[in-house]
Amino acid sequence: MDAKTGEMSGGCPFHGDGGTRALFGRTNKDWWPDALDLSILTQEGKSVDPLGEDFDYCEAFNAIDYDALKADLTALMTDSQEWWPADYGHYGPFFIRMAWHAAGTYRTSDGRGGAGSGQQRFAPLNSWPDNGNLDKARRLLWPIKQKYGNHISWADLFVLTGNVAIESMGGPTFGFGGGRKDVYEPETVYWGTEDLWVDQGAETRIIPDEGKALETPLAAIQMGLIYVNPEGPGGNPHDDEGMARDMRETFARMAMNDEETVALTAGGHTFGKAHGAVPADQLSGSPESEALELMGFGWATDADQIGEGHITTSGIEGAWTNTPDKWTENYFRLLLDYDYELVQSPAGANQWQPINPKEEDMAPDARDPSKKVPTMMTTADMQLKRDPEYRKISERFRNDHEAFKDAFARAWFKLTHRDMGPKARYLGPEVPSEDLIWQDPVPAGTKPSDSAVADFKAKVMGSGLSVSELVKAAWASASTYRNSDHRGGANGAHIRFDEIRNWAVNDPEELGKVLAKLDELRGDISMADAIVLAGAAAVEKAAKDGGFDLSVTVSTGRGDARREDFDAESWEPLEPFADGFRNYLKTKATVKTEDMLIDRANLLGLSVPEMTVLLGGLRALGAVSKHADHGNSIGVLTDRPGVLSNDFFVNLLDMGTKWRTVDKSGDEEFVGTDRKSGEEKWRATRTDLVFGSNSQLRALSEVYAANGNEAKFASDFVKAWTKVMDADRFDLKMAKYH
Template sequence: MDNKQSSAGKCPVMHGAMTSSGQTNSDWWPNALNLDILHQHDSKTNPLGEDFDYAEELKQLDVEALKSDLRTLMTESQAWWPADWGSYVGMFARVAWHSAGSYRLSDGRGGGGAGNQRFAPLNSWPDNVNTDKGRRLLWPIKKKYGNKISWADLILLSGTIAYEVAGLKIYGFAFGRKDIWHPEKDTYWGAEKEWLAPSDGRYGDVDKPDTMENPLAAVQMGLIYVNPEGVNGQPDPLKTAAQVRETFARMAMDDEETAALTAGGHTIGKCHGNGRAEDLSPDPETADVEYQGIGWMNTKGRSIGRDTVVSGIEGAWTANPTQWDMGWFEMLFGHDWELKKSPAGAWQWEPVDINEEDMPVDVEDSSIRLKPIMTDADMAMKVDPIYNGICQKFMQDPEYFSACFARAWFKLTHRDLGPKSRYIGPDVPAEDLIWQDPIPAVDYTLSDADITALKTTILASGLSVAELVATAWDSARTYRGSDYRGGANGARIRLAPQKDWEGNEPDRLQKVLSVLEGIQAGFGKPVSLADLIVLAGSAAVEKAAQDAGVDISVPFAPGRGDATDDMTDAASFDVLEPIHDGFRNWVKKDYTVSVEELLLDRSQLMGLTAPEMTVLIGGMRVLDTNYAGTSHGVFTDRKGVLSNDFFVNLTDMAYNWKPAGKNLYHIVDRKTGDVKWTATRVDLVFGSNSILRAYAEVYAQDDNQQKFVKDFVKAWVKVMNADRYDLK
């Protein structure tokens, strides 16, 4: 056979190599541990470079000029995407809302804090239809102010200014959100394989909203909150009320905040459904290059003005949809309502009887009046007795309603910005809010001599290296970079609910805290317990390193405060409770997710890279910090010494590895057949996964004991200081 082939017509590159159409490692090995989540915001994706400092850029921002430009934009209708009634207030309120509204309290992921709405999947969620138009309307302003304003800040500020232009007295606004440059594609938004699939799969029982799968909050794939037509698209306001309550609770809102946001969110703007969804062009991520990232254009009509299609529901909620007023309440509670179908075929509620002069006018022709509408979620506010009672209170005191909405809007748009110390700008409210997890500032300093004296006293206290390290770790491990909550600052580990968490080993914790409190009382000058807990762990790491033959000083930065019970919203801290900690080889119970996947989730929330995760695991094992003192993975005969023994013995082919029960393995000497050690999946994955093994082999090398210690200390300090925003 002639093996010579003509090159004519042959593609010069590998098919699929540069698009998503090619087979990936995940396609070939779907059960392999995917470490991408630990590197999803690699600095190589950032066009601004590692030296870019957004906080410094913000100092140059003319905030008043920016706000003035946004106010002007609100009423400057653009021909390519005309404003409803000549005003974009509804548009930008929705763009900002849908950016912030993906936040969920359970793991802190989602939200508007990173400008993630620019990327898939959020930019193409069915619920985010036409938010792409809002971002394009903002582009001239982003272009003008450049690096001085992030997309994340600009999007949320636009919504706040929209409400201000409509007539609301806003509560405040803070800058400080840094943009990401790559989608957070590894965030779990649900297991569904199609948009808006029936929600039953998310629930143990769809009629019991609290059975929704964690960490999810939205009721269907591609929605921000609930289905506006009703549960699974079937109108039933009482059932919808139950879903609204659970969903908003999972987004950190109570009943009053939920009612205020529902009413205030629908006081301005309208729903769009004057056309068929099947006539729309593809979503932004699917659309071909000629669309330039713009999706959902109505191919059978003008696509703009009255021909716009978004939710499929068609109509405004109030008679004055560009003004902040009590119109939503007057409309909802002033009429009886009946179910109708929109032109797009969506269920919506319309008034049984209404005077023409009370109807909103058409978005393009003010001589035409159209019936107002309500969604099933709006009707839920009327039929649910708790929501109804709150709405009655709002109707009796419009100023109270406006104040409640302004504060709830501020919370919605700032919940994932973290503590107040991260807030930047002239409009930051002076008030400390409980959901900001306030911590008192310290007014003391510690000299090098003070720190040395405290270390000496701690190490002579009778507490073991393992006890000191585990306590410091437990205090710091609650940190999550998703919404900047948790961490060692505040020493909330000594307060409810953290002091009683199973994963914190309350008896051991109280033993250590009692000793440290005694040291604090006898020191002779102020020092917070938060600082003392971290210093104690660091002193123990230093000692363990010295016992391994490596002299090293663990950097320590004092300045942590001690929070009090009245500064702690105990209920909202429940979600920070660890149900697993691979670093201490503990899992609360059996989960459908593997323990190694749980480890990746925790590591990503803590902001760790795969190498940092690896070196911390090896160090924590030999320091003997396992939960309840188990020996699983403690591959050393020198417990409490910061050696690289974990990696040396993990990679030693003198041993064999045999399953010995649920998440338990025996490490067997090949010559004698004796069980040398025991291990869990978390331990053995560092030898079985090809990437993690490559890291493990680095630390197992004969010439890398010192490197191991230095890298462990660096990663340790990163964890201890994760919530020290004053150091960044």
């Protein structure tokens, strides 16, 4: 994303060699072929969660002795352990890095990454070069996690520990919200297609001279990094323009502007040191590749060297300030007042050292406070001084320390909470009262009476709006929801803002007509409720026309977002490049459209059966996009569109139909003809035909196409439909915990 224009600079969001490789990149098995494979034990929907579906983490968290937990964490900060001693006698900087790197994988493009589920415990993140030695930070926390058990998740503990670390060194924090539930297996996330980790020579993902931009949805500049290469683009310490460009691009893709970038960099580097005291070839492998007897530890070095502080992580060596265990004003003073020269660390990394530093501006040795060593800056730090825009912010923060404190506290809170979604999901005594625009605040709504709902639904069905139009409007509103960072959804009725309504996938002209009519009819019902209730009324009508007496019981009481609380730029990444449910594809991509359907279903939190029945039902209801290149009826495999029927599956699996590609469609569009007469019967896309060609999806399609399962199809569709409509109702789901 361009920091000024908000435009995504990666072009098509799906590159690579096609298929799921381009969506999900290398798997853990690709990186570690000898790793133990547990997947056979998770077949047939078997859960890996030892706590089970009935475990209520929110309830458990609310029962914790929060003050005691924070006291224990504060004590841990200075409880230096012989097996991994604390730099300067304080683990605070180490834990800040742990929390930062747990949260810093978040990216706005698809909402994936972040600290929300404790993924840092698992591969590949636990073995990324940028996460070197954080395995030790997590082990230092184990006694506290063991003590408080199920009352605190690893995901919450990572973030809270980072907060306590900052506070214990006198730094500012803005608050903390708990409620992150742990998962117990690695999530499938596309981290890139590179075959090498960054420390094995992988090149940067941006090469302007070759027309190479940072691919969407990626945010980090190289495989295995959280943000940028601190030595410079591709390790080049003299590419100032490229370093500033990389910082601006990757931080923007993690939802940070220039001021937040400067505040986070300076605030984080006020504390602690980088580690590059010995050549990297003296280290062992990452945690995921190490010998059993190391018990999950990686990057092992000699115990005597550890005791002396001879550790290598990034390869850069030294503290940024002369007071690495305290919150001070020294970072900007040292950065801006001194001239710096390029030197190499003992590990061979490029870094910058102040020329002729005063003795009082030198840092204590990490293990021996009686010794003084030079401070340093990375190439990334130097851009806060060299880049004109970053320099202005740095000068302002240097001259107004209170502004810097506030900016850092807010940026840190945003970094560690951005992926939590609505504020209603936050738990605990330190949740800030202030509403922040990046939380997509929505005013509380009012639940309409049953009679008001019934009256409104009757008016809607007599308005002349079709089932297809009403279903499409409700789907357009609710399906913006992302299960990754819990953004989007029907609550707030953001769909009525032009920036969202005008997405091509939404058929803006038709949607505008529907929204205008619903606004006219709704009375005191919120627009957010009106859109969902109108969709429910349409589905009920379609079900009745299909012979099923079904009630679509969606929740009510949604509020309508205010224009001043709507950050249009931050909503841009939610626009779908493809939506297989509506048979929409913006333009042909290297990734197969059926793979993009799976990706969208995952973001909606759907199971395979739910995805299947929803797609078949939406096709029967005629809820396909008019703006796709392939037309507004393609995939509607029924002679009675608008009726909730299993016709899509029946006709898709009909052996009397022969399918072939349409000329010049690039294998995206297909025509189905009668085997005997050759007469054209249907038109469909790859997204449609995969439900007959893929063996697993065909098995599900056969269930819904079978005689006697018509009612099951209709019932399953309504359940899945309601799930999507109510996916974002955290104001209801979390009410009992507040």
